[in-house]
Amino acid sequence: MPNLTINGVLLEFQKGQSILEVAIDNAIEIPHYCYHPGLSVPANCRICLAEISQPNHKTGQLELIPKLMPTCHTVAAEGMVVSTLTPKAEANQKAVMEYLLINHPVDCAVCDQAGECGLQDYSYEYGRSHSRFEEDKIKNPKKDVGPHVLLYSDRCIMCTRCVRFTKEVTKTSELMVEGRGGTEMIDVFPGIALDNELSGNVVDLCPVGALLDKDFLFQQRVWFLKKTPSIDGITASGDNISIEHNEGVVYRIKPRTNLEVNQWWITDEVRYGWKFVHSENRLTLPALRGAVSFDRADPAAAWDATMSRAVDVLQAGSRNGRIAFLASPMLSCEDAFLLGRAILSIDPSAVLGVGPVPKSGEDRTLDGGFTISCEKAPNARGVRRVLEALAGTAPARRPTGAPSVCDANEFLAALTSAGSSVALVTGNYPSEWVDEPLARALAVRRFVLLDTLPNRLTSLAETFLPVATWVEKSGTFENAKNRLQSFERAISPVDFVKCEGQIALDLATRLTGSPAAIYDAARTRLEMSAVRGLEIFADQVRHPPLAHARASDMVTVEI
Ligand code: SF4
Ligand code: FES
Structure with a gap:
């Protein structure tokens, strides 16, 4: 198998894989927003850029590619040396984070995504500790875009995952990018709601809190939720799901990736079909x-x-x-x-x-x-x-x-x-x-x-x-x-x-x-x-991966 080096680690890869895919397969973190394995690769968020050297095919000597390259869009090649840890790559990560946060309201305290937000995580890992932006922020609207989904435009980082999902997976194309430059934003086409059988998946795809599930809105802080791997109990699809619950109450169901069954997605029917569990009509006494x-x-x-x-x-x-x-x-x-x-x-x-x-x-x-x-x-x-x-x-x-x-x-x-x-x-x-x-x-x-x-x-x-x-x-x-x-x-x-x-x-x-x-x-x-x-x-039942409790590094304060 061919080899390349990412951040100092020698790794094998399969022909055709991108550098980012090799890194993900080997649990090496390269920040990324627009890349998703189930969607096309537009390479538009630019946070995954790396310095890459590759062997000259005549002399075999390593030669540095003069500009930073998107790892999500660059195919891995034998002998490549890739780094996202060089001063140039790190400066790019800081610049991208600063740019993404310029108009962001930084309203984490009231945002449902807090605790599982790509912007929070990367801001901490790759961003600056303070903002240099002194002008007024552009305020984009909140919109009700469909029966299950709300759009908080001012939190959007324009990764276009949601747009590509409706274009490439459901082929319903309800979402689009409107405007240009700093005033660019996601929207639905006039008179068309985000209303397809898989619409809830855009909430999972959104790396920030721009697309939110109406059903889960302000219900729980995500760090209180426990996740139990499970199987769709509503239809015969056998979709792999994660049941997220706290103190005996189910709050939401999310898809669990299984490329042989449901890939990365579930239908809205499976996502919201659990409501009868806590129905007030439920009969609970013989x-x-x-x-x-x-x-x-x-x-x-x-x-x-x-x-x-x-x-x-x-x-x-x-x-x-x-x-x-x-x-x-x-x-x-x-x-x-x-x-x-x-x-x-x-x-x-x-x-x-x-x-x-x-x-x-x-x-x-x-x-x-x-x-x-x-x-x-x-x-x-x-x-x-x-x-x-x-x-x-x-x-x-x-x-x-x-x-x-x-x-x-x-x-x-x-x-x-x-x-x-x-x-x-x-x-x-x-x-x-x-x-x-x-x-x-x-x-x-x-x-x-x-x-x-x-x-x-x-x-x-x-x-x-x-x-x-x-x-x-x-x-x-x-x-x-x-x-x-x-x-x-x-x-x-x-x-x-x-x-x-x-x-x-x-x-x-x-x-x-x-x-x-x-x-x-x-x-x-x-x-x-x-x-x-x-x-x-005896041996042909497939079992879900064991849920591992993540140890918290936060001290619990008794009030
Ligand atoms: S709404 Fe979310 S998924 Fe869609 S472009 Fe914005 S950040 Fe990306
Ligand atoms: S993940 Fe590579 S450019 Fe967005």
Whole structure:
């Protein structure tokens, strides 16, 4: 492999890489603003300039290129010697920082970006400690540019990342550069809002606080947020995300780079789809049909009474015929496995079905390869995979010819043909999911419902058990491309809810008298991998990188 030297370190590189890309790959810091790996390279911010010497191709002697060169736009070459630490390069960094801050309001105290701002960081690393600018600053306006995004023009450093994103990635071109020189600014075209399915990504791309997320505006200082790596729990894309939360409350979701899945982006649907987690309508206490509400002061009694009733209902149902289990595509693979196993332990011939999978249009793949999934549930494939494997292990009392696992439509017919009078039904969708035929079919049966939000089944259920959303538990989802990805719990379950896997373990304890067990996703995957058809859970689940807590160098002052 060819070599070059950056800031005194000898590095290998691949042909075609820019100097900046080699530096980033090797964790050598070269300041940069306009460069982003998912966008074209305009080399307009000029802070990445370096002094470069390269071998003369006749004599082999190193020759200094007389002017500073942009490392983002200069292709690495064998024998190059690059430095961003020379007096000339450092003088350029200081000059660029001074220029960028001339009209900047320096309003960090009220800026959402403070704490994760490229201007703050580079100002500290590469800028001056004081401003020499004495004239009046140009004040550019604040603008509401779209349903999710605000533009604070006077904080903009004109890196044009946002403009290039709408031009090159979404190809919607809502943003543009207006004016020239010192009065240049970013704007939307007249009458056109920044309103596309990926609009929130411009906020992540903006290295300063010029483009802000309305939803996160003034909600939290970013240094209070903890980041848990996770997977999209709203659609079948399997997008890699980071859930940012503090004291049990989710504040925002950001994309996590995975070039094989979502590259650097997520859709607005995934970015804002978590709101049902903290919905004021969220059901958080178990309930029994026709009984007075349980006392919130004693949730253990509520769980005890409802779980007893659930076991009675399911066992009575199995004595009178086949029981049924409708597993939501919102469940994790582990939840589906534990619930499916519990149901089959009561009735090995139980009717198994995957709940409705909401869809909207067709999958759309953008030119750069990012796919917007039409399927609005994260794990239909994983739930089906698990149930099919469990059905394959059940004794031969299963009727021949019947699908081993039904889809939502087949499930209703199977309920009737199997004479099922009792069912276990799970929801956990972010919005209304129960259609009229399902509601009618269940209204004449006894059923146990595991769900998060009220719907037309809630008051009909013999027993209602409130469950945790995907941010409140750990597990695995299988995306539309059959990629299995695990995720970790970001926040504790709200109020008295439990994850479906824990409810399944509690059911098993009551059914078999086995010792009480605490749900553990990794241990469940290990158990799953021993089942024929689920061996892939042993070694083919991709795990997110471990979140490392960053030690703060600030002393905490007790007030
Ligand atoms: S608004 Fe942000 S991303 Fe867009 S040009 Fe300005 S600084 Fe760059
Ligand atoms: S990052 Fe190289 S010029 Fe902007």
